[in-house]
Amino acid sequence: MEMTPRKEKILAAVVESYIRTGEPVGSKTLMGELDFQVSSATIRNEMADLVEMGYLEQPHTSAGRVPTTLGYRYYIDKLMNKLEVNKDESESIAKSVSSGRGDPEQLLEKAGEVIARLTNCAAITTLPTGEQACVRRAEFVPVSNRTAMIVLLTSAGTLKSKACRGDMPITQQTVERFYAVCAAHFIGKPLEEIGTVMLQTLVASLGEFALEMSPYFVALADLAGEALKSDVLLEGQANLFNHRELSGSVADIMELLRKGEPVSKLLSGGEKDGLNVKIGTENEYKQLSNSSVIVSRYNVNGARSGALGIIGPTRLNYAKLIPYMQFISGVVGKILSETLETLED
């Protein structure tokens, strides 16, 4: 059985109608939605073929047809006409998102909000990953006799700080030693290389100052660790309730999202144009077998760095939402790149 142009048109019409209404679509309904005239019987024959080919299925014998994962896949890869984001909208989106400009976390949170509102789905975003990032700067700010704030700035623009209590009073020498060790061992070093091993050899080499200084470097290493793990932000989870076909699995999905770790994995795959669409059972988590995930990565200064995603029912309006996601990830990437340049200068 091979695909014909007419079958393709029928498949596309079924997918689009089902996405629109959520109801299985029957042959008569379809008659009115095709740009050529054939009888319902003909459509029925074609649809039976499409079922056999694996693109459609019937919830039960006497119901209309619903796209399968394979059907959506074929539609998205070969049939779909992406809807351009119109100008008014793109401007208003860009404006909303850029109101979070400044702090990466705030920006991604804002982007997540915008996406959630726009798509009526749950939004997931990851902060710019610091994998290739290194320590740009470290600061030691004495706060009291024995307490200091340690501040870390990475080359990716991430800013982390932490209060840290030492075991001995802080003197001018303490500060000087801190900066000296930083300059020698931390500045310019990739975050990945700052681990317990590196820390131990460092502390060992401090000799008589180990006791005095080590708490601060432990704190600094902690900060590096925090900066390294690309945090996951969630927005609009409640939107999942709006989709009836998900009603049974909302709890499971939320539970999955809650433990952020696997989520970043969710966002990490996929290549073409930094876009990744996973439909229903294509997802590796079975909690998502009734859901689709659209992920678009964003680039900061040309390097892939984080991603924006949505989770919704399989019957997403792909033609509209994929361009949205691409547009927004573009905006986010641009803003982050600009922010970074500001730091360089």
Add this chain to the structure above:
Amino acid sequence: MEMTPRKEKILAAVVESYIRTGEPVGSKTLMGELDFQVSSATIRNEMADLVEMGYLEQPHTSAGRVPTTLGYRYYIDKLMNKLEVNKDESESIAKSVSSGRGDPEQLLEKAGEVIARLTNCAAITTLPTGEQACVRRAEFVPVSNRTAMIVLLTSAGTLKSKACRGDMPITQQTVERFYAVCAAHFIGKPLEEIGTVMLQTLVASLGEFALEMSPYFVALADLAGEALKSDVLLEGQANLFNHRELSGSVADIMELLRKGEPVSKLLSGGEKDGLNVKIGTENEYKQLSNSSVIVSRYNVNGARSGALGIIGPTRLNYAKLIPYMQFISGVVGKILSETLETLED
């Protein structure tokens, strides 16, 4: 109609049985759960009275009785025997919570997790409010030619930082001016008083340096604003799904929680022992009319400062959970007080 000891025993038994099973309780069931022997008919008569008095109700004519809001209230205020938190448990709780020691946000997040796990409810926590807090310290850390990090430490121990780009190159004078102005206008000042008005007069008084310096003070004021608003943390929202009687309203409750603002209000009322229990329709949000809220405030250095709360179905195990919440808020308060002392020193 007046309350009698026997009616009280019956009411308590109904409440406890309903909390345990979730099923309306009938007169025969009750016979086996009372510490005195009377026939089901007698119990029926008494229960009919309790219905008339407003403490019980029937879902429908031929069903057992269920406590009303009033019934729960009477039970909690007069009948309930609080269950002590046993020692093993209290130790393990204290240990889990204190693993978040250090950063207030982390601590409250941890406490929320513990509460959510322990109670199988959604947990809400607020960070220590900074209402009476003032600026303890401000730091200016040059990062690049035109960018600096502004770091704010409050007397409540909150640490906030922000990257900030000025319009002119940063020189040694810039730094000196920053600290001079801070010492004169910010250090020791209550956060509440740092607003746009204060900022405007300040900028005006900067004279020729206004252009150079104002971005940094704007950032500092921003940080003060952030430190002031007592953030709300949510944990274990997914637990709401575990309670069948909430199934219809989970989405509404989550939506309510999402917009953190009214939630802090939720936590703010109530007095006795810093404890506040709101049952069903006692809640001012109608989304919560099927839910109960238990809130316990914590004190930092003797002053009330934030709160921990849970949201669950009305049939909560109050006798167990109220002591839990009081215990945990005590632990949190103690840890925060200790942390603060560390900073003083």
Add this chain to the structure above:
DNA sequence: TTTAGCACTCGTTAGCTATGAGTGCTAACT
């Protein structure tokens, strides 16, 4: 005041039927 007895209420469940949307198949048509 308590209790046994009994008629009554009403939610729940199971079984039955009618309905209708939608199908597959066959035979006639182009």
Add this chain to the structure above:
DNA sequence: AGTTAGCACTCATAGCTAACGAGTGCTAAA
């Protein structure tokens, strides 16, 4: 050979009825 009209068939859904049973309120006796 592809297309179409016609028709019997399938099956989820809604509505109806009857049986069931948990639990009640009330009455009359203890």
